[in-house]
Amino acid sequence: MEDNAPLIPEPTPEPQPQRAGSGWLRELLETVLPAVLLALVINLFLAQATRVFGQSMEPNLHTGQRIVVEKLSYRFHLPRRGDVVVLRLPRDTSELLIKRVIALPGETVEIRDGAVWIDGQPLHEPYLTQPTMGQMAPLTVPDGHVFVLGDNRGYSNDSRAFGPVPLDNIIGHAWLSYWPPNAIGIVD
Numbered sequence: 658m659e660d661n662a663p664l665i666p667e668p669t670p671e672p673q674p675q676r677a678g679s680g681w682l683r684e685l686l687e688t689v690l691p692a693v694l695l696a697l698v699i700n701l702f703l704a705q706a707t708r709v710f711g712q713s714m715e716p717n718l719h720t721g722q723r724i725v726v727e728k729l730s731y732r733f734h735l736p737r738r739g740d741v742v743v744l745r746l747p748r749d750t751s752e753l754l755i756k757r758v759i760a761l762p763g764e765t766v767e768i769r770d771g772a773v774w775i776d777g778q779p780l781h782e783p784y785l786t787q788p789t790m791g792q793m794a795p796l797t798v799p800d801g802h803v804f805v806l807g808d809n810r811g812y813s814n815d816s817r818a819f820g821p822v823p824l825d826n827i828i829g830h831a832w833l834s835y836w837p838p839n840a841i842g843i844v845d
Contacts, residue, residue, distance in 0.1 A: 760775055
């Protein structure tokens with residue numbers, strides 16, 4: 658027997674209306690939220706950008722210069738002599754300073770004859786453009802601390818004023834200058 662019944666096509670489901678704004682909001686959350694979280698993780702644990710204020714590190718760093726501070730390396734080793742570091746002041750942890758590490762834990766530092774002396778030997782400081790004036794009696798840096806100085810010794814608030822800095826107060830190593838364009842490069 659032949660079935661002559663007409664074929665009835667399946668009904669096409671009607672498209673469901675989208676809620677107004679739900680597509681862009683979801684896309685925004687999927688794009689922006691991971692980017693914000695990634696930036697937060699980088700800033701907290703790996704690196705942060707900061708700006709130099711003051712003249713204490715001249716002629717090597719200048720007011721308004723922007724630098725990247727890397728935070729990871731000091732989790733694996735102590736700061737090294739000559740490193741430029743960003744730190745919190747020992748007495749006022751809200752203020753950040755940028756200084757150069759001069760003496761390490763257990764070393765004796767003094768200033769005399771226009772130079773810095775470490776354990777009785779004059780320190781070679783090729784980054785300076787002037788002698789280190791004044792006198793400072795020998796001081797042994799305690800464990801867990803470093804002694805820091807600015808490169809512009811006549812205009813620097815540093816360990817001569819506030820003493821050795823606890824290692825916990827060091828934010829990180831000043832690594833890269835990225836502004837102004839003529840100062841782009843590794844921070845020495």
